[in-house]
Amino acid sequence: MDDVDDLFRAHYPTMVGVARLLVGPAAAEEVVQEAFVRLIDKRPGLRDPERAAGYLRQTVVNLARGRLRRRVIGLRLLPTQVSLRAPQQPDEAALHSAERERLAAALHQLPPRQRECLVLRHYAGLTEPETAAALGIAVGSVKSHVHRALSAMEAALEVTP
Amino acid sequence: MSTNTEDAVRRFLADEAGAAHASDELLHELRGRAARRRAARRRTGLALAAAALIAVVGVAAMVLAGDRSTKVEFTPPGPEQSIPETTVTTPSTTPSTIPAAIRPATAIAATKDQPRRVVVIDTASKREVRTLYTLPAGDGYIVSSLTLSDAGANVVIQVHGPGPENNCAPKQYSVPVAGGAVTERKDLGYLPSFSPDGSRVAFTVDSSRYGGPSGPGFHCRQALMVRDLRTGAETVWSERTDEEGSQASIDEVTWSADGTRLLFTRRYQRPLPDEGFVAEIRSLDIAKRGDVKSASELLHSGTGPVLDGGAGQGQFHPSDPVWLPGGAFLYMRHDGNTDLAAVMRRAPGGAETEVLAQRTVDLLSIDGDADARFFIAVYEDEARMFDANGKTERLGGSYWSVVW
Numbered sequence: 001m002d003d004v005d006d007l008f009r010a011h012y013p014t015m016v017g018v019a020r021l022l023v024g025p026a027a028a029e030e031v032v033q034e035a036f037v038r039l040i041d042k043r044p045g046l047r048d049p050e051r052a053a054g055y056l057r058q059t060v061v062n063l064a065r066g067r068l069r070r071r072v073i074g075l076r077l078l079p080t081q082v083s084l085r086a087p088q089q090p091d092e093a094a095l096h097s098a099e100r101e102r103l104a105a106a107l108h109q110l111p112p113r114q115r116e117c118l119v120l121r122h123y124a125g126l127t128e129p130e131t132a133a134a135l136g137i138a139v140g141s142v143k144s145h146v147h148r149a150l151s152a153m154e155a156a157l158e159v160t161p
Numbered sequence: 162m163s164t165n166t167e168d169a170v171r172r173f174l175a176d177e178a179g180a181a182h183a184s185d186e187l188l189h190e191l192r193g194r195a196a197r198r199r200a201a202r203r204r205t206g207l208a209l210a211a212a213a214l215i216a217v218v219g220v221a222a223m224v225l226a227g228d229r230s231t232k233v234e235f236t237p238p239g240p241e242q243s244i245p246e247t248t249v250t251t252p253s254t255t256p257s258t259i260p261a262a263i264r265p266a267t268a269i270a271a272t273k274d275q276p277r278r279v280v281v282i283d284t285a286s287k288r289e290v291r292t293l294y295t296l297p298a299g300d301g302y303i304v305s306s307l308t309l310s311d312a313g314a315n316v317v318i319q320v321h322g323p324g325p326e327n328n329c330a331p332k333q334y335s336v337p338v339a340g341g342a343v344t345e346r347k348d349l350g351y352l353p354s355f356s357p358d359g360s361r362v363a364f365t366v367d368s369s370r371y372g373g374p375s376g377p378g379f380h381c382r383q384a385l386m387v388r389d390l391r392t393g394a395e396t397v398w399s400e401r402t403d404e405e406g407s408q409a410s411i412d413e414v415t416w417s418a419d420g421t422r423l424l425f426t427r428r429y430q431r432p433l434p435d436e437g438f439v440a441e442i443r444s445l446d447i448a449k450r451g452d453v454k455s456a457s458e459l460l461h462s463g464t465g466p467v468l469d470g471g472a473g474q475g476q477f478h479p480s481d482p483v484w485l486p487g488g489a490f491l492y493m494r495h496d497g498n499t500d501l502a503a504v505m506r507r508a509p510g511g512a513e514t515e516v517l518a519q520r521t522v523d524l525l526s527i528d529g530d531a532d533a534r535f536f537i538a539v540y541e542d543e544a545r546m547f548d549a550n551g552k553t554e555r556l557g558g559s560y561w562s563v564v565w
Contacts, residue, residue, distance in 0.1 A: 008188050017178030029181065033191055040195035103173045122167065123174040153173075154166040 004040055007052055012036070014124050015060050021107070021119045022064040031067060035059040057126070057134040061116055099157065106156035110149050113137070117145035118153075259548050261285050265530045268537060268556070268565040269293070269307060269316050269338060270544070276304045276561055279318055281338060284546060284565075287556055293336045294318055294343060305331060307564045310355040310362075313531070314338060316564070317346060317353055350386060354414040363387045363398075363414045363423055385411050385425065387447065398423070398445055415484045421448035424482040424490060440478040442492055479505070481526060485533035491517070493524050504538050504547070518547055526562045537563045 012032065019028035039056050107115060113135070120131040121142070132139045265284050272278040277296040280289045293316065296302050306319035320332045333346045333353065350364030366386050385398045414425040423445045483491040488509030495502050502524035504517045523541040530536070537546050537556060544556040544563055556563070 004192075005188065008191075009183050012183035012187075013181045016181035017175075020178050021174060025179070032181075033187070033194075036188075036191045037194045037198065040192055041198060100173065100176075103170070104177070107173075107177075118170070119174065122171050123178055150166060150170060153170045154163070157166060157169060 003047075003049055003052070004043060007039070007049065007056065008036060011053060011056055015056065018057075018119055018124050019060055019064055021123060022061070022115065023067045027067050031063045032060055034063055054130070054133055057120070057124075057130070058136070061120075061134055065112065065116075102156040103153060106153050110152060114145045114149040114152070117142050118149035121146050259535070259546060259552050259554055265535055265565055267338070268528075268563050269309070270539075270557070270560040270563040271304045271307055271318075273559050273561045277302070279304060279307065279316065279336070281340075282556065282563075284556065287554075289557075291340055293338070293340065294334065296320065306352055307562055308352075308354055309338075309564055310335065310353075311359050312357075317349070317355075319352070348388070348390075350388075352412065352414065354416060356416045356420045357418055358420055360391060361387050361389050361420070363416065365411045365414070385414065385423070385445070387423075396447075398447060413481045415482050415490070417484045417488070418486045422446050422484075424484055426480040426482065428480075440480045442479050442482050483527060483529045483536070485529050486531070487533065489533065491527055491529050491536055493527055495524070502540075504536065517551065518545075518553070528564050530565055537565065539563050 015032045015035065016028050019031045022028075023031060035056055038059055039052060042055070043052075107118075110118065116135055117131055120126045120134055121128070126134065128139050128142045131142045135142070137145075267290075268282045268284050270280055270282055272280065278292060279294040281291040281293060282288070283290045294304070296304065302320055302322050304318055305321040308317050308319075309315070310317050315335045315337055318334045318336060320334065322330070322332075329351065331351060333349050334343050335346050336343050349362060350366045353362050353364040355362050364386060366384050386395055387398060388395045410428050412426045412428065414423055416423060425443060425445070426440055427443050428440045478495040479492050480495070481493045485491065485506075490507050492505050492507065493502065494505050501519055501521055503519035504524070504527055505514050506517050507514045517536070518538055520540060525539045525541060527536055527538050533549075535546060535548050537544055539560055539562060543558045544560045545553050546556050547553045
């Protein structure tokens with residue numbers, strides 16, 4: 001086992017989750033696998049595990065962003081929103097489906113930067129400086145993007161079904 | 162912001178993200194892919210060094226022989242090779258290299274960052290001189306396509322709403338390039354492209370529009386249709402031509418200058434799930450097949466010859482053809498191994514192609530001017546204008562698609 005093994009085991013599942021939230025389930029694993037291929041390719045220059053993890057996060061976000069842009073201009077089939085959740089009990093599904101649909105719609109409508117900040121902070125659990133480094137923006141910008149994104153999500157939660 | 166909201170959002174995100182497994186087999190496969198990529202680069206590097214040596218020797222021989230009129234041709238890589246990994250960008254601070262007097266005057270671009278604004282750019286001064294159309298912020302709508310109509314007098318703007326339910330239900334608006342009222346057009350299909358004389362428009366549709374098959378896996382870029390704008394007559398020229406489930410789509414349709422042929426990109430899923438999409442450029446001669454009436458006659462047959470790409474072409478993905486006067490056409494080519502994006506030009510009627518520009522930066526779109534003297538390549542980080550000799554200058558940094 002080497003440090004690539006460690007990075008792969010520690011980060012692959014989370015990065016696939018990040019990619020699913022950014023580009024949808026169809027392209028998520030492809031994006032993250034490509035990021036790992038590039039990481040392995042550059043490994044001699046990325047011996048510091050922290051630096052390697054930062055490179056990995058940046059690459060996943062950049063590849064996801066590129067996917068979305070190409071999709072916008074018609075270079076890929078448009079995405080379908082497929083939920084990956086396990087089937088729920090009927091009562092539970094009835095209770096939560098409307099709220100989930102509103103949250104999914106709100107997440108889908110967020111500007112890309114806000115969505116990236118929200119996913120990295122509140123799904124991947126990155127700190128604000130880590131998020132800023134992954135996105136190449138200032139720490140203060142992370143705060144404001146996350147705040148705006150959460151406000152939009154909160155508004156979606158408060159809507160009366 | 163309440164803690165309850167943050168908790169609810171965290172739960173929602175974790176639930177939506179699902180689970181993925183980091184298996185030993187997958188890591189082994191990824192290491193193999195990286196090793197193959199390194200080997201390909203080494204081969205390319207050797208080939209490039211040899212080509213450079215040959216070029217230097219050739220130029221020296223020409224200079225010694227006093228032949229200054231002979232042009233050194235750059236031979237593009239073949240379909241099974243990697244394109245040499247080089248960068249040809251010019252720093253944005255360098256002075257203009259294209260004489261202002263011969264530059265095209267205007268271009269129309271949609272801005273990046275949730276593309277919501279369509280602007281007119283003066284290509285001489287490289288300044289935005291007019292905003293033609295702006296979508297309100299925050300409603301999830303985006304400008305997804307631009308095309309010129311009426312000999313360049315108007316631009317047709319395709320707008321998509323949020324959510325998959327709007328995938329095949331774009332709205333289209335026409336705006337005079339000189340500025341003026343925005344009018345909605347309801348007579349067009351998806352991704353319209355107008356013939357040079359303005360009499361016809363090509364677009365893609367779901368085959369249910371003309372009574373063809375429909376259902377899961379069928380979508381709005383499935384068939385190519387041409388509408389005669391004077392009579393309203395519609396002809397289906399190309400349906401999906403492959404087996405069920407490949408999700409083949411037609412994109413980026415462009416007309417020849419004489420209006421007799423169409424070029425388009427066709428994409429389809431390879432048979433194995435992890436092999437991704439294949440892109441190819443196809444040509445369709447609509448002058449010779451003007452009597453086609455039945456869509457079903459064309460099923461599984463009629464998309465014309467493949468001009469570049471397709472299965473067996475390695476990791477190259479040709480797309481976005483732009484037909485030029487005289488029969489040549491530009492197109493984009495992405496190399497999945499090296500991340501190299503190239504603008505290619507294919508000579509009229511022949512197999513020769515040449516690389517006009519290449520960078521290791523994602524290429525979003527290209528378009529040529531009406532006289533085939535210039536083209537604009539829109540990269541992820543900037544838009545650049547090129548002339549036929551490869552001279553280049555930066556047009557701007559915040560666009561995703563430019564037409565002119």
